[in-house]
Amino acid sequence: MLLQTPSSGFVLISVLLVSVLMSVLVLHLHLQVIHHWTVSNYLDSQMYSLLLAESGVEYARTILPHLDLNSVLLGLDGAHAGTRPGWRNPATFAEARLLDPMQWSSLVDDGLPHVNGQMLLPQGYGAAGSGRFFIRFSNNPEEAPDLDQDSIVLVRSLGIVSTRSHFLLNRSRNSFAIVEARLRQEKAFLIPSPxxxxxxxxxxxxxxxxxxxxxxxxxxxxxxxxxxxxxxxxxxxxxxxxxxxxxxxxxxxxxxxxxxxxxxxxxxxxxxxxxxxxxxxxxxxxxxxxxxxxxxxxxxxxxxxxxxxxxxxxxxxxxxxxxxxxxxxxxxxxxxxxxxxxxxxxxxxxxxxxxxxxxxxxxxxxxxxxxxxxxxxxxxxxxxxxxxxxxxxxxxxxxxxxxxxx
Amino acid sequence: MRRNEGFSLLEMILALFLSTGFLLAFFVLLREFQWGCADLALMIERDQNLQLFPLLVPRLLLASGNNRWNQGWEGLSESNGRVSSNSDMDGPEGFPDGALQNSFESIVLQHSGTDLQIKSGSSSFQPALKNISDLSSSGTLPSFSFTVEASTGLPVRKTRRILSDAVRLDLYLWNYRSNLFAEAP
Structure with missing residues (x-):
């Protein structure tokens, strides 16, 4: 016959309580780590996106003197698609939050740099990690969008970093920044004679x-x-x-x-x-x-x-x-x-x-x-x-x- | 009479002494722990202020000087410990309009008392960071640097001194980048 002491049930309850307590503590620690990881990851990727956006401006600054600007404003199809909200951006803010930077390309080719009929950055420029930048030129607002005469142009650069989501929060939201620079190509020395x-x-x-x-x-x-x-x-x-x-x-x-x-x-x-x-x-x-x-x-x-x-x-x-x-x-x-x-x-x-x-x-x-x-x-x-x-x-x-x- | 009856009193007295001693030791330990926590809280607050500064300030000042070539105002200036940033970033049509109308287009930073204060637009100075013991700025554009010193505000009990730490923030202002040709046409 099995003898039962008065404390026999207490041990089981104690073990269960300690197990629950330990589980709660481990879960809390895990969530804390995930939270800090997410915060630091967003911060890093946000700063990285700003750097990428600025890199896009530098890229644009380098290639601008070699571009036929009026042709770039019209795009490869030779016709300007007109203006709409956010048309000067490589992608609208709403698009940029959710697009997949590795797969995305713009449906509108106005302002995308091209030389000799070849698009220079059809899918943006891939940087380290999951970073990318996209650029788009547009005419300065003082002129018509499809004809440049003053050699002043706007370039908008979208730096974007795909942010990985946690398995518990199955939704990704990209970190991105859009930077605009206004550039003027000097023509004073485009002299008319020898x-x-x-x-x-x-x-x-x-x-x-x-x-x-x-x-x-x-x-x-x-x-x-x-x-x-x-x-x-x-x-x-x-x-x-x-x-x-x-x-x-x-x-x-x-x-x-x-x-x-x-x-x-x-x-x-x-x-x-x-x-x-x-x-x-x-x-x-x-x-x-x-x-x-x-x-x-x-x-x-x-x-x-x-x-x-x-x-x-x-x-x-x-x-x-x-x-x-x-x-x-x-x-x-x-x-x-x-x-x-x-x-x-x-x-x-x-x-x-x-x-x-x-x-x-x-x-x-x-x-x-x-x-x-x-x-x-x-x-x-x-x-x-x-x-x-x-x-x-x-x-x-x-x-x-x-x-x-x- | 049983032989061990007198032990109860001795045991009780000993137990009282021991428990008093344990209690005292416990409270001393607790006090040290609380002081340690308080010191830690002061240090963490100071370090958080220092960490927040490089995140807060660049967002406000990076675009300093935008469209200044078209206007009569200075983009970034420093006088009497105040750093003023003017940047014509936006207008009714979504582009610089030659006026500093939006509050975020005109920012002033200053160190007053133990606060870092920020004024935007025509509003008044508002505290942004506490326990800032010093703010200095210098630089030759397009580079501009800030050194901010934050303190614990109260003496740390362990050392009985107010502890300070400083960070230096270097900014590159893109509106002041060197151009071969003058910005004004």
């Missing part, structure tokens, strides 16, 4: 009859008057009757045009302001490349030989030696003479010499000498290619929130 002169007066020396300035369908020389007429007559006075034949291109002999109106009326008015030149010259050393490629700056002039493709900027006395070959753009900003000795330039040359230290600023005399078999051939494609080395100017940046969606 030699563009900006100023009020000049001292020109044309040595011999072997040099050529060939504008093709464009004038050989364009003159942009800063404040007083005189540059054009200085140029004409310096050229002999025989040498006039060497200024080939649109118009008469010599091929020459006054492009002042073109620069004043087509959004290039900035070149008439001293701030433009002060800013450009002060920042140029930071943007110039060393070793030379892309943008090269010679602040004190010097002798240049060899081949170069891109933008060559110089001040002071610059001599292009006979074996020098430049494809792109040569900007001579004064402070000395530009001497071209039998060198070859395909693209264009810009000359100006503004004294921005005085108020109002004034233009100093431009000094140019060409000798030997120097050739200046206009090539707008090479000029555009060279200008692509100039990064777009960022004139705005903001983080977008749902209430700001337009």
């Amino acid at each position: 030699l563009t002169l900006f100023g009020d007066a000049g001292a020109f020396e044309w040595n011999g009859n072997l040099f050529v300035l060939d504008g093709g369908n464009q004038p050989a020389v364009s003159v942009v008057v800063f404040s007083e007429q005189g540059l054009q007559s200085d140029l004409l006075d310096s050229v002999s009757e025989q040498q006039k034949e060497l200024f080939r291109g649109k118009g008469g002999n010599p091929s020459l045009e006054d492009a002042s109106l073109h620069y004043q009326q087509n959004g290039f008015g900035g070149i008439f302001k001293p701030e433009f030149w002060r800013h450009f010259e002060s920042r140029l050393p930071d943007f110039a490349d060393n070793p030379p490629s892309g943008i090269v700056y010679f602040p004190s002039g010097g002798d240049f030989s060899g081949e170069f493709q891109g933008v060559l900027v110089a001040k002071g006395n610059l001599t292009l030696l006979p074996d020098a070959s430049i494809k792109g753009l040569l900007l001579h900003l004064g402070g000395g003479k530009l001497l071209i000795q039998s060198a070859q330039i395909r693209g264009g040359v810009w000359m100006s010499d503004l004294d921005c230290s005085t108020d109002p600023s004034s233009s100093r005399q431009l000094k140019l000498r060409m000798e030997g078999a120097a050739r200046l051939n206009y090539d707008s494609a090479l000029i555009k290619k060279a200008l692509a080395y100039f990064p777009p100017t960022q004139i705005g940046w903001r983080i977008l929130f749902p209430e700001m969606e337009q």
Whole structure:
């Protein structure tokens, strides 16, 4: 016969109570860990999404100079789909919360970057982990959505990180951020002829009859008057009757045009302001490349030989030696003479010499000498290619929130 | 008379002494534990304030200076310990409108007493973080850095001193990035 003591049932109850207590404690601990993991995961992914969005803006800034902007605004189908709420965003805020970043692609191709008929980022750019960014260009609100004329564009970048959900809470909500930047591609140096002169007066020396300035369908020389007429007559006075034949291109002999109106009326008015030149010259050393490629700056002039493709900027006395070959753009900003000795330039040359230290600023005399078999051939494609080395100017940046969606 | 009857009194006295001793030890231990908890709470609150600062401030200030080139106001400025941030981010059409109308477009941070205070728009300063003992800012745009020092507010019992700690926050303000060409056309 089994003997039962008075405490026999108490042990079972105690064990059960302790088991329940331990289970509750373990569950509590588990939920605490899950809660903290979720919070830190959301925080990390939210910060990561902001970084991705900014990376998208940097990507856009890099490719913008190489894009045909009006074609990008219309998309590959060549027609703008119109405006609707959130049309400037890669995805609306509501979509972005729930879409699968690894599979999603936009149904509307307006503003998605493409080159030669190929979409650059059909499914965004995949970053580390489950992060991705998508970008979309749109015209600035001051203009029609399908036609850019002022070279100002908005880019919106969606940085998105797929957030894993807990098995108890079977719903995912992506972490994402949308950043907008307003970018302007500078066109001031998209010059209309092989030699563009900006100023009020000049001292020109044309040595011999072997040099050529060939504008093709464009004038050989364009003159942009800063404040007083005189540059054009200085140029004409310096050229002999025989040498006039060497200024080939649109118009008469010599091929020459006054492009002042073109620069004043087509959004290039900035070149008439001293701030433009002060800013450009002060920042140029930071943007110039060393070793030379892309943008090269010679602040004190010097002798240049060899081949170069891109933008060559110089001040002071610059001599292009006979074996020098430049494809792109040569900007001579004064402070000395530009001497071209039998060198070859395909693209264009810009000359100006503004004294921005005085108020109002004034233009100093431009000094140019060409000798030997120097050739200046206009090539707008090479000029555009060279200008692509100039990064777009960022004139705005903001983080977008749902209430700001337009 | 049984031989062990006198033990009851001795046992009782001994038990009283022992239980008193145990109780005292228990309460001393409890007091230490409570003080430890109180100190821990102070330290946690201080550290939470320090951790919250880098999460709170960048959201308010990252877009400083947006559209300033088109207007006459400064984007980010610092004077008399106050950091003012102006950013034309929004307007009736959803784009910068040349005016600082929305409250989030104009933010001022200051350290007053033991509070970090924030003012948005035309409202008054409101406390945002407690037990802030110092706030300093410096930098050359586009970089701007804050150093915030938080304290426990009350002396920690273990050391009998107010304990402080500081964090430094470096911000890169994208509206001040270096451009080759001037922002104004």
